[in-house]
Amino acid sequence: MSEGEYKSLKIEQVSPTSNVFNIILNLPKTLNALSPSFFHEFPAALYSLDHNPSAAVIILSAAGNHFCSGIDLHSLSNTILPSHVNSTDRGRSAERLRREIKHMQDGISAVEKCRKPVIAAVHGGCIGGGIDVITACDLRVCTKDAFFAVKEVDLGITADLGTLQRLPNIVGYANAMELALTGRRFSGSEAKDLGLVSKVFDTKEDLDLGVRAIAEGIAAKSPLAVIGTKSILLKSRDLTVDQGLDYVATWNSGVLISDDLKEAISAQREKRKPSFSKL
Structure with missing residues (x-):
């Protein structure tokens, strides 16, 4: 999928010399609601940048005020639900609906399948499916006036795109339970206290500058070390400590022989910035 074919988002390189790229949610008229096209385009954009040697870190942000x-919900009710509601075969209807849900889940899980770190930069509202998206990201930052809500319970549905699975690992089980059951709105500062975001910036301009600085700092590090760190942390969620240690031992046995380690040691010895090859 070429860049011009995206309907719900756009991709921009921070600068011609930067290894940081932006994926920008680009449906401001609908407050960047997650449309059916998003679930095709978002994983395609991530795949494209994951396989782009010039991309080391990805920032996920949004156009408009939120x-x-x-x-x-309008697109969902028009394109997904009618075919299941009107079906006379309840078994086949349920199977098709399950397939649609799995497709949308895969669209968001694509963040974790992307080797490159993805940083969510949140301003304005981040509601419902937006929480699904940012909890799949590797880092999250926001503006002071950002606000969040796990809203699905107020729509009569159970959140099914990842929030209930990922949020407890980020903010703790009890906090996740309270946020999901109440559907209440909470602020950027509370999100920081909960651990949902790691930094809060005063303005959108500060956010843009701050998240770029974070991304550029990560992009300057060994790409093998960065993708290894992401992979090991994600894998270790599902492993015991012993299993996780065994996994990282196997991982490092394959990559420690790279030139990155030599370059990092040489740079420290020579008191200069290291220069690593692209992936």
Whole structure:
């Protein structure tokens, strides 16, 4: 999928010499609601940047006044639900609906399958499906006036795109339970206290500058070390400590022989910035 074919987002390189790229949610008229096209285009954009040697870190941000207002309920009701509601075969109807849900889940899980770190930069509202998206990201930062809500319970549905699976690992089980059951709105400062975001910036301009600085700092590090760190942390969620240690031992036995280690040691010895090859 070429860049011009995206309907719900756009890709921009921070600068011609930067290894940081932006994926920008680009449906401001709907407050960047997650449309059916998003679930095709978002994983395609991530795949494209994951296989782009010039891309080391990805920033996920949004156009307009809000990050994401959740699932586009109008599109959902027009394109997904009618075919299941009107079906006379309940078994086949349920199977098709399950397949649609799995497709949308895969669209968001693509963040974790992307080797490159993905940093969510949130301003304005981040509601429902927006929480699904940012909890799949590797780092999250926001503006002081950002606000969040796990809103699905107020729509009569159970959140099914990842929030209930990922949020407890980020903010703790009890906090996740309270946020998901109440559907209440909470602020950027509370999100920081909960651990959902790691930094809060005063303005959108500060956010843009701050998240770029974070991304550029990561992009300057060994790409093998960065993708290894992401992979090991994600894998270790599902492993015991002993299993995780065994996994990282196997990982490092394959990559420690790279030139990155030599370059990092030489740079420290020579008191200069290291220069690593692209992936």
